Amino acid sequence: MIGSFGEVVFYVTPEKIRTFRDFQIQRSAKYTEHAIHGRKGLLEFTGFSAATASLRIRLDAGLGVNPKEELNTLHEILTKHEAVPFILDGEPQGDGLWVLESIDENFEIIDNHGTFIAVEVSLKIKEYVEVEENGD
Numbered sequence: 001m002i003g004s005f006g007e008v009v010f011y012v013t014p015e016k017i018r019t020f021r022d023f024q025i026q027r028s029a030k031y032t033e034h035a036i037h038g039r040k041g042l043l044e045f046t047g048f049s050a051a052t053a054s055l056r057i058r059l060d061a062g063l064g065v066n067p068k069e070e071l072n073t074l075h076e077i078l079t080k081h082e083a084v085p086f087i088l089d090g091e092p093q094g095d096g097l098w099v100l101e102s103i104d105e106n107f108e109i110i111d112n113h114g115t116f117i118a119v120e121v122s123l124k125i126k127e128y129v130e131v132e133e134n135g136d
Helices: 067-080
Strands: 003-005 008-012 020-026 029-036 039-048 052-060 086-088 097-110 116-128
Touching: 008 067, 052 067, 067 097, 067 116
Parallel strands: none
Antiparallel strands: 003 008, 003 086, 020 052, 029 039, 052 116, 097 116
């Protein structure tokens, strides 16, 4: 197993290939700038932004997957707006779970019956960190 995003598992077998490409992850720090009269502003570190990531998946019947079923699974994750684990190389990514922010779908091949043969999807996901209640 290469990894997973919720119930979407990325793997390569002799029968099926479900992988991704163009994976990018963005991590950033947050700073507030305090104005000082007649001088450059003073930066103060205020924390980290939630990580964001993007990846592209080819859903291709020729690779042993059913593009329509795969799309339905992704639509369900988006519709339910559930936070799910994002695992790569056996390790959870980030500090918490991740949400699916958007799906861009490019229908590359559709047969003469309207069946999806190959669909390229671009996913944008964002780290979802749960607020800990400390009882104060």
